[in-house]
Amino acid sequence: MSDGMERVSSKHSPRVDDNMAQDVSGLVQGPGAGGSRVEESRQPEPAGEDQPEPKTMTAGASRGGNPQGMSMDDVEGRSRLGRFITMSALPGDRDTLVANARENQAPADIVAALEGLPEGTRYQTVSEVWAALGHKNETTRW
Known part of the structure; x- marks a missing residue:
């Protein structure tokens, strides 16, 4: 038998292949497809707690005034x-x-x-x- 190097058909170790597959799946699935915590942290932050959401603007607010x-x-x-x-x-x-x-x-x-x-x-x-x-x-x- 040889030294065992011939049995590995990939250029990377199996662990590197798994990591690469996970990286690619995150890119392919996108943030909305049951993403991980890492993807969540990349989401834009919601409006600050003390900043009103646009929908809470009062009836008296007029555009540009x-x-x-x-x-x-x-x-x-x-x-x-x-x-x-x-x-x-x-x-x-x-x-x-x-x-x-x-x-x-x-x-x-x-x-x-x-x-x-x-x-x-x-x-x-x-x-x-x-x-x-x-x-x-x-x-x-x-």
Whole structure:
């Protein structure tokens, strides 16, 4: 008998062949065909928890303009506030919101504004917090 090298008909060891087959099957099947964890991590991330999905936009929002009843400053200010208050803090009271804003490295003006909220009130949404800070939200027509 020979040294055993002739029995291997492939250019690669069987383990390398198996790995190559798995790599190819992932490419052939695509991400929707019962993909693995690795493929899942390559999926685009969903909108951040504190960012509204497009379908949750209010009826007052108009294309290319401001929501009805809100100035551009209101829109930008509320959006900025929403970056520092995440869904994990809502519903929450003043102390929860202040702690959450600090965890998210909110600037001093936002922390100070949140510290000025009345104690004991629970807020369900960033819009409620924004209104409690004395700002306008969109007006909705029914």
